[in-house]
Amino acid sequence: MSTTSRQPSLPGILGAIDRWIGHAESLILAVGVLLMALNTIANVVGRFVFGESLFFAEEVNRILIVMITFAGIGYAARHGRHIRMSAFYDLLPVTARRILMIAIATFTAMVMFSLCYFSIGYIASTQATGRLLPTLGFPIYLIYLWVPVGFAVTGIQYSLTAYRNATSREAYLSTHVIDHYQDVDPEKQV
Amino acid sequence: MATIMLVLMIALLVLGFPMMIPLVVAAMVGFWLSFDGFGQMNTLIQQILGGIRPASLIAVPMFILAADIMTRGHSAERLINMVMAFIGHIRGGLAVSTAASCTLFGAVSGSTQATVVAIGSPLRPRMLKAGYKDPFTLALIINSSDIAFLIPPSIGMILYGVISGTSIGELFIAGIGPGLLILLLFSIYCVIYATVKGVPTEPKASWKERVIAVRQALWPLGFPVIIVGGIYGGVFSPTEAAAACVLYAVILEFIIFRVLKPADLYAIAKSTGLVTAVVFILVGVGNAFSWILSFAQIPQTLLSGLGIYDMGANGVLIAIAIAFFIACMFVDPIVVILVLTPIFAPAVASAGIDPVLVGVLITLMVAIGSATPPFGCDIFTAIAIFKRPYWEVIRGTPPFVLMLVASAILIITFPQIALFLRDLAFA
Amino acid sequence: GCSQDTSTPAAGSGSTWLYAHEEFEGDVQDVFAHEFKNYIEANSNHQVRIYRFGELGESDDIMEQTQAGILQFVNQSPGFTGSLIPEAQIFFIPYLLPVEDEQIVEFFRTSVAINEMFGDLYAEQGLKLLTMYPEGEMVVTADTPVRSPEDFRGKNIRTMTNPLLAETYRAFGATPTPLPWGEVYGALQTNIIQGQENPIFWIQSGGLYEVSPNLIFTGHGQFTTAMMANQEFFQGLPESDRQLIREAAEHAFNYITDYVPGLGDRMLEKILQSSERVTVTRLTEEERQPFRAAAVQVEDRFVDMTGERGKALLDQFKADLRNVRSN
Ligand code: NA
Ligand code: NA
Numbered sequence: 027m028s029t030t031s032r033q034p035s036l037p038g039i040l041g042a043i044d045r046w047i048g049h050a051e052s053l054i055l056a057v058g059v060l061l062m063a064l065n066t067i068a069n070v071v072g073r074f075v076f077g078e079s080l081f082f083a084e085e086v087n088r089i090l091i092v093m094i095t096f097a098g099i100g101y102a103a104r105h106g107r108h109i110r111m112s113a114f115y116d117l118l119p120v121t122a123r124r125i126l127m128i129a130i131a132t133f134t135a136m137v138m139f140s141l142c143y144f145s146i147g148y149i150a151s152t153q154a155t156g157r158l159l160p161t162l163g164f165p166i167y168l169i170y171l172w173v174p175v176g177f178a179v180t181g182i183q184y185s186l187t188a189y190r191n192a193t194s195r196e197a198y199l200s201t202h203v204i205d206h207y208q209d210v211d212p213e214k215q216v
Numbered sequence: 217m218a219t220i221m222l223v224l225m226i227a228l229l230v231l232g233f234p235m236m237i238p239l240v241v242a243a244m245v246g247f248w249l250s251f252d253g254f255g256q257m258n259t260l261i262q263q264i265l266g267g268i269r270p271a272s273l274i275a276v277p278m279f280i281l282a283a284d285i286m287t288r289g290h291s292a293e294r295l296i297n298m299v300m301a302f303i304g305h306i307r308g309g310l311a312v313s314t315a316a317s318c319t320l321f322g323a324v325s326g327s328t329q330a331t332v333v334a335i336g337s338p339l340r341p342r343m344l345k346a347g348y349k350d351p352f353t354l355a356l357i358i359n360s361s362d363i364a365f366l367i368p369p370s371i372g373m374i375l376y377g378v379i380s381g382t383s384i385g386e387l388f389i390a391g392i393g394p395g396l397l398i399l400l401l402f403s404i405y406c407v408i409y410a411t412v413k414g415v416p417t418e419p420k421a422s423w424k425e426r427v428i429a430v431r432q433a434l435w436p437l438g439f440p441v442i443i444v445g446g447i448y449g450g451v452f453s454p455t456e457a458a459a460a461c462v463l464y465a466v467i468l469e470f471i472i473f474r475v476l477k478p479a480d481l482y483a484i485a486k487s488t489g490l491v492t493a494v495v496f497i498l499v500g501v502g503n504a505f506s507w508i509l510s511f512a513q514i515p516q517t518l519l520s521g522l523g524i525y526d527m528g529a530n531g532v533l534i535a536i537a538i539a540f541f542i543a544c545m546f547v548d549p550i551v552v553i554l555v556l557t558p559i560f561a562p563a564v565a566s567a568g569i570d571p572v573l574v575g576v577l578i579t580l581m582v583a584i585g586s587a588t589p590p591f592g593c594d595i596f597t598a599i600a601i602f603k604r605p606y607w608e609v610i611r612g613t614p615p616f617v618l619m620l621v622a623s624a625i626l627i628i629t630f631p632q633i634a635l636f637l638r639d640l641a642f643a
Numbered sequence: 644g645c646s647q648d649t650s651t652p653a654a655g656s657g658s659t660w661l662y663a664h665e666e667f668e669g670d671v672q673d674v675f676a677h678e679f680k681n682y683i684e685a686n687s688n689h690q691v692r693i694y695r696f697g698e699l700g701e702s703d704d705i706m707e708q709t710q711a712g713i714l715q716f717v718n719q720s721p722g723f724t725g726s727l728i729p730e731a732q733i734f735f736i737p738y739l740l741p742v743e744d745e746q747i748v749e750f751f752r753t754s755v756a757i758n759e760m761f762g763d764l765y766a767e768q769g770l771k772l773l774t775m776y777p778e779g780e781m782v783v784t785a786d787t788p789v790r791s792p793e794d795f796r797g798k799n800i801r802t803m804t805n806p807l808l809a810e811t812y813r814a815f816g817a818t819p820t821p822l823p824w825g826e827v828y829g830a831l832q833t834n835i836i837q838g839q840e841n842p843i844f845w846i847q848s849g850g851l852y853e854v855s856p857n858l859i860f861t862g863h864g865q866f867t868t869a870m871m872a873n874q875e876f877f878q879g880l881p882e883s884d885r886q887l888i889r890e891a892a893e894h895a896f897n898y899i900t901d902y903v904p905g906l907g908d909r910m911l912e913k914i915l916q917s918s919e920r921v922t923v924t925r926l927t928e929e930e931r932q933p934f935r936a937a938a939v940q941v942e943d944r945f946v947d948m949t950g951e952r953g954k955a956l957l958d959q960f961k962a963d964l965r966n967v968r969s970n
Contacts, residue, residue, distance in 0.1 A: 055489030056482050059277060063485075066274060066459035070452070077797075079820050084271045084804055091268055091496065094277070098493020099236075108234035109494055109548050113591050115232030130233050137237055140244075141261070144254075148261035155710060155768060157703075160726050161806055170265065256713055266700050271823050381697065383829040450833030453826055510698045511713075565668075641833075 044186075044201070047179060048104055054097035062090045082161050089169045096176025103183035106199030123197040123205065131188035138181030145173045217249050218514045235551050240264075240501040246508035260504050267503025268496045270378045271455065276326075277492040278458030279369045282439075282465040283325035284484045284491075289469030289476055291436035292334040295320045298433035305420035308403075308410030310346050311353075314339045315360040315402045319395060322364025323440040324461075326371040328583070329597055331361040340602065347415045354604060355612030358594045359620065360402060362583035365549070366395035368443050369458065372553055372579045375499065377454075379506075379557045380564075382571040384454040385447045387579075390572050390638040392444070394580060394627055401619040435468050448641045495550055502554030515559045524563045532567045533628050536560050536574065537581050544585020548593050552582055576634040577627060584620040587613060657688030663705040664718035665696050670844060671778045672718045672868060674902060678895035679716075679870075687887055691716075703727075710769050715876050720868040721775075725805060728764050729949045730956050735807040736945055737814075737863035737938040738931070739960065742780040744904040746967055747865055751775055751900075754963040760956055765869075771877040773870050773892040776899050778842050779907050781864040784831075784855035785838030788924045792816035792933050801827055801839040810944045811863070814937035831855045842866045847910040856920040858911075862931055863938070870895075 069083040102108050115123060152167040159166055186201045197205045221242040228238035240260075247260055286292065299313045299320065306312070317335045325331055336357035343353045365372050368388030377384035409415075421429070442460050446452035452460060469476045476484075509515060519525060524535055539560070543552040557578070564574050586593040589610040598609050627633050662680070664672040673695060680691035699705050699714075702723040709717035721731035734740070741747055751757060757775050765772040789795055795816035802808040802819045809819035820836050830836045831854040838855060846852055870892060877885060914921055926934070946954050 052486045052489075055493070056485040059281060059485040059489045059492070060481070062274065062277060063281060063459065063462045066278060066455065067463050070456045070459050073456075073799075073820070077818055079818075081804070081806065081809055081819075081821065084821060087271065087274045088269060091274065091277075091492075092265065094489050095268055095493045095496040095500070098489050099497050102490055102494050103234075105490075107490060107494060108236065109498065109551075110232055110234045111229055111546060111548075111591070111593075112232045113596070114230050126231065130231065134234060134237050137241060137244075141240070141264075144257040145261045148258045148265075151258050151707075151711070155707070155727060158726050158729070160804055166726070173261070173265065251713070256711060258711055259708055259713055262704060262707055263700060266704050269701075271821075272825065377825060381825045383825055385826065385829040385833070447829075448833065450830075450835050453822065453830060453835060507699060510694075513692075 048101070051097045051101040051104070051179070054093060055101060058090050058094040058097065062087055062094070065090070085159050085162050088159075092169055093172055096172040099176055100179035100183055103180045103187075104200055104202060106203035106205075120195075120197055124191050124194070127197050127199070127205075128188050128191045131184045131191065135181045135184035135188065138177045138184060142174045142177035142181060145170070145177060149174070217246060217512055218509070218518065220249070221246050221509075229547065235548060236497050236501045239498070239505045239551065239555070243501065243505040243508050246505075246512065250508065250512060259507070263504040263507040264500035267500040272374065272378050272384055273496070273499070275369070275374050275384065275455045275458040276371055276495065277488055278455070278462050279326040279371065279374075280491050281485065281488040282458070282461035283327060283330045284488050285462075285465040285469050285476070286321075286324050286436070286439075287330050287334045288480065288484065289465075290473045291324065291439075291465075291468065292317075292321055293338065294429075294433045295436050296335065296339065298429040300418075301421040301426045301429035304418045306407070307417055308407040308415065309418055310339075310343055311348060311356055311406035311410060311415075312403045314343065314353075314356055315363075315399055315406060318357070318360035319363045319367060319399045320437075320440075322361070322367040322395070323369075323443065324436065325364055326369040326374070328361045328364050328586075328594060331364040332357060332594075332597060332601060336361060336598075337601070346418065347413075348410075349413075349612070350604065351608055351610075351612035352409060353612075354598055354602060354609050355616050356402070356406070358587050358598050358609075359613070359616040360399075362587055362594065362620075363395050363398055365583045366391040366398070366576070366579055368392065368440075368447075369454075369461075370579060371495070372549055372582060373575060374454070375550060375553050376557055376575045376578055379554065380561060380571055380575070382575055386572050386638050386641075387575045388443070388447060388454065389641045390576050390634045391579060393633045393637050394576055394623060397626065397633055398620065398623050401623060402616070405615060405619060435472060438464055438468075498548075498550055499554060502551060505555060506558040510558060516562055518559065519563050525566055527567075529567045529569050530628060532560075532563050532569060533574070533577060535563075537577055537624055537628070540578050540581035541585040541588070544582045544593070545588055545591045549582035549586050552585070553578065570631070570635065572638060573627075573631050573634055577624065580620070580624055580627065584617060584624065587620075588617050589613060657690060659690040659692055660715040661692050661694065661713070662716035662718075663694040663699050663708070663714050665702045665705070665720065665723070667696050667848070670848065671842075671899065671903060671906070675776065675870065675895045675899045676718065678898045679891045682891035682894045683887065686890075687884070689884075689887075709871070709873050712873050712876060714873070716773075716870065716872050717770075718868060718870045720778075720866070722803070722805060722808070722867075724869070725807070727768060730764055730953050731761075731869075732805065732807045732948070733945060733953070733956060733960060734867045735805065735811065735864070736942055736957075737811050737861075738935045739938075739942075739964075740777075740865040740867070741964070741967075742860075742862045742865055744900075747777050748900045749970070750964060750967045751777065751896075753967065754960070756956055756959040756963050760959060761869075765871055766874060769874045770871040771874045773872055773888065774896050775867060775869045776896050777903060778866040778868055779844060779903050780842065780860065780862070781840050781866055782843050782846060783838055783840045783859040783861055784846060784851055785857050785859060786834070786855065788857045788922055789838075789859045789861075790924065790926065790930050792937060798837040799835065801830065801836045807941060807945060807948070810941045811938070814940045815934060816937075827851070828854060840864075843907045843910045843914075847914050852914045852918055852921050856918060857922045857924065858914070860923070860925040861934060862926060863934060 065083055065086050069080045072078055072080050149167045149170050157166045190198045190201050199205045225238040225242040247256055296317045299316045303309045303312050318331050321331050321335050340353055368391055373387040374384055377387050439461060442464060443457050446457045539556055540552060595609055662676055664676050666672040676693045683689050683691050702719055705717050706719050708714045721734045724731040762772045792815055798817045799820040800812045800817040801822045802812055804821045812819040822830055827839055
């Protein structure tokens, strides 16, 4: 809930990889949402025009929502957009905020990496039981492959945020976003 | 175990961690304590993914997408112009118009923040220029935008419906009565405020101008027709209505108004995807958190400890109202709905209360809680969007909070305010 | 603190066994679970804790939790097991199982397909099948009475998201429409769908007859469910406990097969008393013929989906049924 302004990305090869991941995330997000809209609208049209629901529509949406969610958490971390209660945090002076943000980002990254590890375990067990999507008929574990990737990317984002705060004089909400109260662009708040 | 989880969760929350962390860490600790280590973490992941599985949740990104398109297009402006043409000239007309426009835009958007941006941003400068004080203006915008949460579509209601297994269609219809009641109370207050403070009135629109304004607003007024009429008339399920709204929004802003270009669609979809992911990761970890509570049978223990099973229906409703109100002063409404709904579910079932009524009351309470000082998510949103200091933002809220609490009491006393339209529609 | 010690089979003193099912309080699976619990608790030091629908997630979730050993017992209808054990969808083939009470009970007791072949299928998934039991005949409710496939034409009938169930209603002449359970009542009211199918006690407890008042006993299906244990847990128990569990399942089976027929009659009576609009249509053998003929297409689809194993299971099912009918 703090207000933000955008800052240039990380330097060098790290920055290039980082930018590339960012583009991939936003592509998945946008395409995922548009496909979901198309699929859901097609299902409505199918029911009205052809009197037949698309039986795979629900499963396609299930695949897309996993994709959107786990591409989106990394993207949200990159832009400092995860919902948080910053009332107390905001009362602190810059240095204290910077130190607290190092702690927050480090701990969050650790949690994300553990979730990544646990979700690999879950995928392995789902693969072992051979559970299938009822209509589309392919193994369910395939639609979850995004999950550990999403957690890992989010974990990396928060690690970089911790690093950024450790090496700067300002408090950063993410690698790209300085935490302060000026230059608000309401269009970006949604 | 419950105590450890709760203390940990509040500590992480207060320190300013992203809200998924307090929930998921509390859940992890719950798993660790229940299963003597990390041997059963597969189920934690299963429940995170299970949380985002229900088909009805697809309505959330669809309504966000429709609102995102609307917010960037011409619809909000046209709705405001129509309302102004009719009631702008009465005493307090500009303020009443703000409340009414928020309600109308609420019929397009499921999010209070989108309403603050789309209606609050253009109308606040006009109100200040007309002589309204800023604390009043800010409080009016924040609280009127909360009506968007009650008027369908409502993301809060979709989440409540999915978690509690309640019909989202019925919840939507039942939210209309209380939403209009609050608009009425706010409007009365606006008229009184303008009279007491002697705010000058606006010029009256001619009938010709009114006809033009109505004609301009007809297109955006198609949204409530699709949502309410579609569900009421048996044309759409809520998810289908959401998809129809997206299609309609695209046709309106891209083809008829020609405000947006195909290239904009990419940016809009990206922003919708981002908001969806931020909400859905909370839905997922919230589900995992509820699972471990339910596994350890904490809700039952907690509720019987509070003596809630002997309170009767009204007692349970009041307990729910207070819990949601207080929680929303600290935490995002989405998180509150995710965490508290399953906790109270056994009490609601055993008292035999209509789950639709509970859903409406909960939605109202989270709206009030998020606009109430000292902490309320809406307050921080307003600080961010309008760049005003905390004290100025909260100074005008007390009368609004009083009116909202009054409407909560009215709904508990006269459930028909919520259920009348539902019974009419589904009978 | 955490006071619940679960499932650790401490020697001498009893353990607490966790049991999840997929229905609400007082429904058939809940009654079965409580009979099982009471028998165990009356005849040993063990405790059984029951979780109902939604408390630990959806049907697939509690199944996975039982496979993972978090839960010791689970009750899941084979129809929901389809994504895990495709052959379990055999129960969706219309007109395969009899709906007459005596025949169905006898079938579940004696069937080789159920007691041996299904046991093996579940064992592959780490589950010990303890018993399968009927929950009652599937009853269709619709906006008009239905006596023939022509009457079904143009009707959207709500089904669960299952290809075989969809195939059934397509074969019957209707339009299968998937919809989450929470939306069914409202969708019937507003006429998005014109019908649905469920056992009679669901139609009563969900109030579906209020909005879809024409009850049609098509005789096409028995709602069947299965109760099982985590295999590793079961095999790790001393023989005395395994025997106890078998006896408890047997006891609950006997109880429920008495309870279900009476329940169906009571629920229908209740429905007829509370609404004057309700009609009851029972298809005669002659009227069932065109539906039976259509069912062949569903059987073919089942074999397509499950291959040789499904075919063998289907043949054994039919052989078992011939035995029951000839007795
Ligand atoms: Na709304
Ligand atoms: Na709110």
